[in-house]
Amino acid sequence: MPVHAPVIVINYKVYPESVGPVAMELSRLCDEVARKAGASIVICPPVSDLFCIQQEVGIPVWGQAADAVEPGGRTGHVTLEMLSNAGAEGLLINHSERRLQIADIEWLLARARKFKLDTCVCTNNSAVSRACAALEPDFIAVEPPELIGGDISVTAADPDVVRGSVEEVRKVSPNVRVLCGAGVKDGKDVRKAIELGAKGVLLASGIVKARDKRAALMDLVSGLK
Amino acid sequence: MPVHAPVIVINYKVYPESVGPVAMELSRLCDEVARKAGASIVICPPVSDLFCIQQEVGIPVWGQAADAVEPGGRTGHVTLEMLSNAGAEGLLINHSERRLQIADIEWLLARARKFKLDTCVCTNNSAVSRACAALEPDFIAVEPPELIGGDISVTAADPDVVRGSVEEVRKVSPNVRVLCGAGVKDGKDVRKAIELGAKGVLLASGIVKARDKRAALMDLVSGLK
Amino acid sequence: MPVHAPVIVINYKVYPESVGPVAMELSRLCDEVARKAGASIVICPPVSDLFCIQQEVGIPVWGQAADAVEPGGRTGHVTLEMLSNAGAEGLLINHSERRLQIADIEWLLARARKFKLDTCVCTNNSAVSRACAALEPDFIAVEPPELIGGDISVTAADPDVVRGSVEEVRKVSPNVRVLCGAGVKDGKDVRKAIELGAKGVLLASGIVKARDKRAALMDLVSGLK
Amino acid sequence: MPVHAPVIVINYKVYPESVGPVAMELSRLCDEVARKAGASIVICPPVSDLFCIQQEVGIPVWGQAADAVEPGGRTGHVTLEMLSNAGAEGLLINHSERRLQIADIEWLLARARKFKLDTCVCTNNSAVSRACAALEPDFIAVEPPELIGGDISVTAADPDVVRGSVEEVRKVSPNVRVLCGAGVKDGKDVRKAIELGAKGVLLASGIVKARDKRAALMDLVSGLK
Numbered sequence: 033m034p035v036h037a038p039v040i041v042i043n044y045k046v047y048p049e050s051v052g053p054v055a056m057e058l059s060r061l062c063d064e065v066a067r068k069a070g071a072s073i074v075i076c077p078p079v080s081d082l083f084c085i086q087q088e089v090g091i092p093v094w095g096q097a098a099d100a101v102e103p104g105g106r107t108g109h110v111t112l113e114m115l116s117n118a119g120a121e122g123l124l125i126n127h128s129e130r131r132l133q134i135a136d137i138e139w140l141l142a143r144a145r146k147f148k149l150d151t152c153v154c155t156n157n158s159a160v161s162r163a164c165a166a167l168e169p170d171f172i173a174v175e176p177p178e179l180i181g182g183d184i185s186v187t188a189a190d191p192d193v194v195r196g197s198v199e200e201v202r203k204v205s206p207n208v209r210v211l212c213g214a215g216v217k218d219g220k221d222v223r224k225a226i227e228l229g230a231k232g233v234l235l236a237s238g239i240v241k242a243r244d245k246r247a248a249l250m251d252l253v254s255g256l257k
Numbered sequence: 258m259p260v261h262a263p264v265i266v267i268n269y270k271v272y273p274e275s276v277g278p279v280a281m282e283l284s285r286l287c288d289e290v291a292r293k294a295g296a297s298i299v300i301c302p303p304v305s306d307l308f309c310i311q312q313e314v315g316i317p318v319w320g321q322a323a324d325a326v327e328p329g330g331r332t333g334h335v336t337l338e339m340l341s342n343a344g345a346e347g348l349l350i351n352h353s354e355r356r357l358q359i360a361d362i363e364w365l366l367a368r369a370r371k372f373k374l375d376t377c378v379c380t381n382n383s384a385v386s387r388a389c390a391a392l393e394p395d396f397i398a399v400e401p402p403e404l405i406g407g408d409i410s411v412t413a414a415d416p417d418v419v420r421g422s423v424e425e426v427r428k429v430s431p432n433v434r435v436l437c438g439a440g441v442k443d444g445k446d447v448r449k450a451i452e453l454g455a456k457g458v459l460l461a462s463g464i465v466k467a468r469d470k471r472a473a474l475m476d477l478v479s480g481l482k
Numbered sequence: 483m484p485v486h487a488p489v490i491v492i493n494y495k496v497y498p499e500s501v502g503p504v505a506m507e508l509s510r511l512c513d514e515v516a517r518k519a520g521a522s523i524v525i526c527p528p529v530s531d532l533f534c535i536q537q538e539v540g541i542p543v544w545g546q547a548a549d550a551v552e553p554g555g556r557t558g559h560v561t562l563e564m565l566s567n568a569g570a571e572g573l574l575i576n577h578s579e580r581r582l583q584i585a586d587i588e589w590l591l592a593r594a595r596k597f598k599l600d601t602c603v604c605t606n607n608s609a610v611s612r613a614c615a616a617l618e619p620d621f622i623a624v625e626p627p628e629l630i631g632g633d634i635s636v637t638a639a640d641p642d643v644v645r646g647s648v649e650e651v652r653k654v655s656p657n658v659r660v661l662c663g664a665g666v667k668d669g670k671d672v673r674k675a676i677e678l679g680a681k682g683v684l685l686a687s688g689i690v691k692a693r694d695k696r697a698a699l700m701d702l703v704s705g706l707k
Numbered sequence: 708m709p710v711h712a713p714v715i716v717i718n719y720k721v722y723p724e725s726v727g728p729v730a731m732e733l734s735r736l737c738d739e740v741a742r743k744a745g746a747s748i749v750i751c752p753p754v755s756d757l758f759c760i761q762q763e764v765g766i767p768v769w770g771q772a773a774d775a776v777e778p779g780g781r782t783g784h785v786t787l788e789m790l791s792n793a794g795a796e797g798l799l800i801n802h803s804e805r806r807l808q809i810a811d812i813e814w815l816l817a818r819a820r821k822f823k824l825d826t827c828v829c830t831n832n833s834a835v836s837r838a839c840a841a842l843e844p845d846f847i848a849v850e851p852p853e854l855i856g857g858d859i860s861v862t863a864a865d866p867d868v869v870r871g872s873v874e875e876v877r878k879v880s881p882n883v884r885v886l887c888g889a890g891v892k893d894g895k896d897v898r899k900a901i902e903l904g905a906k907g908v909l910l911a912s913g914i915v916k917a918r919d920k921r922a923a924l925m926d927l928v929s930g931l932k
Contacts (some may be wrong), residue, residue: 051328529783
C-alpha cells in the first residue's frame with residue numbers, strides 16, 4: 033500500500049538507543065503517536081529487530097538498506113527477500129552511510145517493484161536527485177552529508193538544495209515525491225520542508241537521541257498540519 | 258560458553274531455503290539432531306531471522322558476519338551489539354563472500370571478546386590461516402574459494418590446505434582450533450576432516466540445499482564419532 | 483577540445499598486451515591509423531603509461547578511471563589532477579570493471595569540467611543510461627556487462643539496449659552523445675552502432691588482443707564512413 | 708636488490724606538492740641527499756609519475772599501492788606488472804588510506820616475490836603487525852591511523868606500539884624488519900624510532916609539505932647515524 037504523504041520517515045540507524053528492546057519501545061511510541069495524531073510515520077529499525085517490531089505496530093516498517101544480490105550463496109548479506117519475509121513494506125536505498133553504485137540502485141528499484149516494496153533513494157544534492165529520480169523510485173530524500181547528525185536543519189542551512197531537488201525531480205519524473213533530511217528535529221523544520229515543496233522528512237538522531245521521545249514526536253507531527 | 262569440538266558449523270547463507278519460516282524449520286531440525294545424536298552443531302541463520310530462531314533452539318546460534326563499526330550514526334550496518342542483542346553467541350568473520358580488511362578483523366576479534374562472542378575467522382589458504390591465527394580467534398575455518406558450493410569436498414580435493422592450516426596455526430597460536438569447509442556434505446567428509454587434524458567443518462549448501470535435510474544431517478554427524 | 487564524433491574509444495585495460503612498451507607501440511599505431519583514415523580515435527592506456535604515450539601521439543589520450551577524491555593525504559589513488567598533469571584530455575567513469583557510487587560520479591563530472599576533461603560515463607542498461615545522462619557527461623557508453631570481452635557485438639546481441647539508451651538519453655539530456663560497447667570488433671559492428679543511433683563505440687579486447695592490430699584497426703575505422 | 712636498513716621511506720601520497728613536475732624535483736632532491744649523506748632513502752611517487760622519476764634517480768622507487776588482480780580485462784587497476792614495467796623495485800601494501808583484505812595482502816606478497824619487488828605492509832597496531840608478519844613481507848610499517856598527518860611523532864605519542872610491533876614481529880617472523888610512521892618529521896624522531904627497535908621510518912607530509920624540503924631531508928637523515 034502506498035505511503036500517505038506528507039510523511040515522516042524515521043531511520044533508527046544503529047544507535048544504542050535504537051537496537052533491541054529500546055527499539056521496540058520506540059516503535060510502539062511512533063505507532064501510538066501516528067494513530068493519535070492521524071500522522072503518516074514510517075520507521076526503519078535495524079534488520080535484526082525488524083520482524084518483531086513489524087508484528088507489533090500498524091505503521092509501515094522499512095529496511096535501512098539492502099544488498100543488490102539475488103538470494104543464494106551469499107554470506108552476511110541482506111536481500112530484498114529477507115526484508116520482505118521479515119515484514120518490511122519498503123526500504124531506504126543509497127543512504128549517505130551506505131552509498132551504492134548506480135547500477136545497483138537501478139537493480140534494487142526494479143526488483144523492489146516486484147516485491148511491492150516502497151523505495152526511497154537518498155541523495156546528496158540536486159544533480160544527484162535528478163539522476164536518481166530518472167530511475168523512478170517512490171521517494172527521493174535529499175540530505176547534504178555535512179549536515180547529517182548536526183544541529184541545524186537542512187531547511188534552514190541549505191533551503192536551495194531542497195527547492196532545487198523538488199524542481200529537478202519534477203522535470204525528470206513528476207511522480208517521484210521528494211523528502212528532505214539532515215538536522216531535522218521539530219515541527220517547525222517539517223513545516224518549512226513542506227513549504228519548500230517537500231512531501232515530508234527523513235530523520236534519525238532528532239528522535240532516536242531525544243531525551244523525551246514522545247514530546248519530540250508530537251512536536252514533529254505538529255508540523256505536518 | 259565455549260563451543261564443544263569437534264563441531265559442525267552450518268552457515269545458512271541467504272538461500273531461498275534458508276530465509277524466513279523455512280529457516281526456523283531447519284533450525285529446529287538441527288537442534289533435534291544435535292540433541293539426539295549428542296553432536297555439537299552451531300547454526301548461522303540470516304540476521305533477520307536470528308532473534309526468533311535463537312528463542313526456539315538450544316544449540317548455539319551465530320551471526321554470519323558483522324561490520325567493524327561502533328554503534329551510532331550508521332545505516333544498514335550489522336554491529337556486534339545487534340548480534341549480541343538478538344541472542345547470537347558467536348559469529349563468522351571474513352567469510353569468502355564477505356572478506357574484510359585485516360585491521361577490521363582484528364577490531365572485531367578484540368571487541369567480540371568483550372561481548373563473550375565466539376569467533377571463527379574464515380581463510381582461503383595456509384598462509385592466510387597462519388596470519389589470522391596470530392590474531393587468536395576461537396576458530397579458523399579454511400575454505401578454498403574455488404571449492405565453495407561445489408561437489409567435491411576440500412578434504413578430497415585439497416587435503417594439504419587442511420593439513421597445512423592445522424600445522425601453521427599450531428606453530429603460531431596453539432589454542433586456535435581449525436575447521437575446514439567447501440564442498441563438505443556427509444559423514445565421510447567430516448571423518449576425513451578430523452583425520453587431517455581439523456576440529457570440525459563449516460558447511461552450507463550440503464545441508465541447506467539437501468532434499469532430505471534430516472538424512473543429510475544424520476549422515477553428517479555420524480562422521481563426528 | 484571536444485572529441486569529434488563518430489568516435490572509436492579504445493580502452494586498453496591492463497592486459498599483458500597493453501602495458502609498458504607494447505602500449506606505446508599500440509598507441510603509435512592508433513595515432514597513425516587515425517591520421518591516415520581521418521578517423522576520430524581516443525585511447526585509454528594504463529595510468530602508468532599515460533604520460534609517455536601522450537607525449538608521442540596526436541590523438542586524445544584519456545584515463546581509464548579516477549578516484550573521487552581531492553588531492554592530499556591519500557595513498558595509491560588516481561586523482562583528476564594526476565590525469566590532467568600526465569596529459570590526459572578526458573576519462574572513462576564508472577566502467578563496468580570499476581563501478582562508482584552515484585554521488586562520486588556526479589562529483590567527478592563536476593570537477594572534470596573545471597579541468598576541461600572530456601567525460602564518458604559507462605552504463606549497463608537503458609535505465610542507468612537515462613539516470614547518468616541526467617548528470618550531463620559528454621558521453622554515455624552503454625555496455626551490457628555479460629557481453630563485455632565476448633565474441634558477439636552488443637549491436638547484434640542486444641540492439642534494443644543501444645536504441646533504448648539513445649532514446650532515453652535524448653529525452654533527458656539531448657546534448658549527451660551515446661556510445662555502445664561490449665563485443666565490438668569490426669567495421670560492421672561500428673556501422674551497425676551508428677545505424678542504431680550511437681555516435682561511436684567503446685572497445686578493448688577487439689583491438690588489444692587482435693593478432694593483426696593494424697588490420698583490426700583499419701577494419702574498425704572503415705565502419706565510421 | 709634488498710633495501711639497506713635503517714631506511715627512510717617517503718610516501719608522496721597525492722598532494723599538490725607531490726604530483727607532476729614538483730614530484731620530479733622532490734625525487735632529484737631525495738636522490739642527491741641520499742647520495743651525499745650515504746643514507747638509505749626509498750621514494751613512493753604517484754603511479755602516473757613513477758616511470759619518469761625512476762629514469763632520473765638512483766635510489767629505489769616504489770609504488771604506493773597495487774590491486775590484487777592478474778593482468779587482463781580490468782579497467783583502471785594498478786597491477787604489479789604495471790609497477791614493475793614502470794621501474795618500481797617495491798611497493799607499499801595495505802596503507803591506512805588503502806586498506807586491503809587479508810587474502811589480497813597474501814596474494815600480493817606471493818606474487819611480488821616473483822617480480823622481485825620489495826614489500827612493506829602497513830599496519831595499525833601490534834596485533835595486526837603480528838598477523839601481517841606471519842605473511843613474511845620484507846617490511847612491516849606500523850602507523851596508528853589517528854596520528855597520521857599529525858604533528859606528534861608516533862615515537863613520542865605511542866612508543867609502545869613501536870616496541871610492541873618489534874617484539875611481536877620478532878616472535879612470528881624474525882626476518883621481517885619493522886618501520887614506524889605517523890607524525891615523523893625530523894632526525895630526532897628517526898633516532899627515537901631506531902632506539903625503539905625499528906629499522907627506519909615511513910613518512911609523507913613531514914617531507915612533502917615541508918617549506919624547506921632540503922633542510923627537512925638533511926635533518927631527517929641525520930637521525931640515521
